[in-house]
Amino acid sequence: MAENVWILGISMTRFGKHKDKDTLDLGSEAAIGAMRDAGVGIGDIGVLAAGNLIGGNGFGQLLQKQIGQTGIPVYNVANACATGATALRVVVMAIKSGEVDTGMAVGVEKLSGAGLLTGNARQAEGGHWVRDGRYGAVAPLDGRVGTETMPGVFAQIGMEYAHKYGGADFELFARISEKNHAHSTLNPMAAHRKRFTLDEIMNDVMIAYPNTRPMCSANVDGAAAAVLVSETKLRTLSLEQQRRAVKISASVLTSDPWTDGCQVLPDINTLTRRAAATAYEQAGIGPADLDLVELHDCFATAELVHYDNLGLCEPGGAADFFNSGATWRDGSTPVNVSGGLQSKGHPVSATGIANVWEVATHLRGEAGDRQIEGARVGLAHVIGLGSACGVHVLERSAA
Amino acid sequence: MERVPLVDYLVLGDEPHLVAAECTDCGARYFDRRSACARCGGLEFGSADVPTEGVLTTFTIVQFAAEGVEVPFVAGVVDCDGTSVKGNVVNTPPDPEHVTLGMRVRLTTVPVGTDADGVEAVGYGFEPID
Numbered sequence: 001m002a003e004n005v006w007i008l009g010i011s012m013t014r015f016g017k018h019k020d021k022d023t024l025d026l027g028s029e030a031a032i033g034a035m036r037d038a039g040v041g042i043g044d045i046g047v048l049a050a051g052n053l054i055g056g057n058g059f060g061q062l063l064q065k066q067i068g069q070t071g072i073p074v075y076n077v078a079n080a081c082a083t084g085a086t087a088l089r090v091v092v093m094a095i096k097s098g099e100v101d102t103g104m105a106v107g108v109e110k111l112s113g114a115g116l117l118t119g120n121a122r123q124a125e126g127g128h129w130v131r132d133g134r135y136g137a138v139a140p141l142d143g144r145v146g147t148e149t150m151p152g153v154f155a156q157i158g159m160e161y162a163h164k165y166g167g168a169d170f171e172l173f174a175r176i177s178e179k180n181h182a183h184s185t186l187n188p189m190a191a192h193r194k195r196f197t198l199d200e201i202m203n204d205v206m207i208a209y210p211n212t213r214p215m216c217s218a219n220v221d222g223a224a225a226a227v228l229v230s231e232t233k234l235r236t237l238s239l240e241q242q243r244r245a246v247k248i249s250a251s252v253l254t255s256d257p258w259t260d261g262c263q264v265l266p267d268i269n270t271l272t273r274r275a276a277a278t279a280y281e282q283a284g285i286g287p288a289d290l291d292l293v294e295l296h297d298c299f300a301t302a303e304l305v306h307y308d309n310l311g312l313c314e315p316g317g318a319a320d321f322f323n324s325g326a327t328w329r330d331g332s333t334p335v336n337v338s339g340g341l342q343s344k345g346h347p348v349s350a351t352g353i354a355n356v357w358e359v360a361t362h363l364r365g366e367a368g369d370r371q372i373e374g375a376r377v378g379l380a381h382v383i384g385l386g387s388a389c390g391v392h393v394l395e396r397s398a399a
Numbered sequence: 400m401e402r403v404p405l406v407d408y409l410v411l412g413d414e415p416h417l418v419a420a421e422c423t424d425c426g427a428r429y430f431d432r433r434s435a436c437a438r439c440g441g442l443e444f445g446s447a448d449v450p451t452e453g454v455l456t457t458f459t460i461v462q463f464a465a466e467g468v469e470v471p472f473v474a475g476v477v478d479c480d481g482t483s484v485k486g487n488v489v490n491t492p493p494d495p496e497h498v499t500l501g502m503r504v505r506l507t508t509v510p511v512g513t514d515a516d517g518v519e520a521v522g523y524g525f526e527p528i529d
Contacts, residue, residue: 128515129520135407136407137406138404138406141406146476146486151459153459157457159457159458160476163500163501206463208460208462209461209462209495211459263437264476264483265483
């Protein structure tokens with residue numbers, strides 16, 4: 001039986017605009033913060049997994065040159081919006097394999113001011129038609145055959161659910177956003193902490209119906225890092241370190257299996273359902289045991305489908321579940337009490353570790369004004385379109 | 400005037416329609432150039448005509464897109480009797496009063512432009528049936 005893995009230290013930078021800090025400043029801040037929180041130094045770290053999509057190649061090694069070149073193996077990972085969760089998962093695997101007893105995962109992104117992240121500007125047209133790519137297209141397809149923009153893709157994913165099961169419309173999606181923005185007012189780490197009325201959300205700039213601007217994740221700067229240890233190692237550390245440690249009861253990464261139509265519109269459901277099922281089995285818990293959930297609300301339309309995918313509600317019952325008030329912070333299954341990606345912000349590679357930070361902070365009883373009282377078990381979920389899904393189930397230390 | 404299809408899987412002519420690559424082992428359908436079947440790993444593909452009418456199973460109205468892309472437009476997925484097809488909803492105002500989940504649509508062609516040689520490129524979209 002492989003070892004249990006624990007979070008010994010974890011840290012995130014405030015999300016938002018960091019004009020005077022570059023990728024390495026932010027990554028260093030998170031990494032040094034995680035080591036300080038863990039009570040370890042760079043000499044204790046046996047493996048580093050590092051994620052950064054925008055900054056170029058070899059981010060992990062560049063980070064080492066700032067925080068300590070100890071010669072340990074570095075795994076530079078990339079899995080779209082699941083990059084941070086993937087980094088975490090790599091360190092979990094390294095510890096479970098027995099190769100190391102302590103490792104660190106770091107994710108960073110500088111995205112302030114970035115616009116749409118896909119849906120590239122068209123190249124100049126003219127000359128004569130030339131067939132190109134795997135569709136033999138003679139002109140760019142974005143806008144001519146569907147949309148390649150993320151707000152539009154995820155809008156369709158939410159509307160597909162609405163078509164299948166009913167009960168969801170523009171107003172319901174907007175009310176999900178209203179919840180997350182309301183939650184954000186209690187989170188000092190969030191980029192945007194303004195509460196919006198439902199009217200304000202629905203009458204804001206439409207990006208891709210039914211997603212208006214506040215219903216889209218915010219492009220911001222940020223970093224997060226975690227130091228993980230084996231259970232054997234943890235038992236050699238101080239009682240205070242053991243008390244604050246958070247158990248990783250499940251760590252799962254999936255890709256999307258083939259389903260009908262999945263190459264026409266991404267199927268972000270099946271891989272999330274599989275990841276959740278495996279995670280609950282690994283952790284020996286069910287969705288009803290969760291005291292809080294941080295899930296990948298890159299758009300308001302995405303949050304709805306993940307209530308169902310994570311088994312938080314009856315199949316097909318996500319709209320009723322939300323309408324019951326269950327996912328507000330005073331509900332039965334608080335979801336995105338951090339404010340979610342719509343208000344906290346979404347620095348892509350940092351997100352999968354920052355979500356774990358949020359859950360861990362509640363389990364430690366250190367979440368301040370937004371603390372979910374008595375939280376014992378939580379789940380963190382991310383999706384990287386393409387797709388990759390990371391699910392981590394965390395439990396408070398019994399010590 | 401000479402015409403070319405916007406994509407390889409669009410067949411022009413008197414009765415424009417779409418053709419899918421269909422795995423001869425498992426029947427999975429694709430619209431791109433294939434290396435193998437993503438469902439079963441099969442290497443042989445036949446060609447299958449896709450029905451030209453179907454049901455709009457999801458859509459979005461894109462108001463904000465990359466530079467050079469005309470907005471607003473309606474992007475959606477149409478279930479053509481079991482085959483999912485990506486496409487724009489055209490020939491109707493791009494608003495949620497005129498575009499609704501579950502509406503019946505049919506394939507139509509859409510002009511893309513004419514190149515320096517005078518060749519016209521033709522794309523496709525789906526228009527409401529009623």
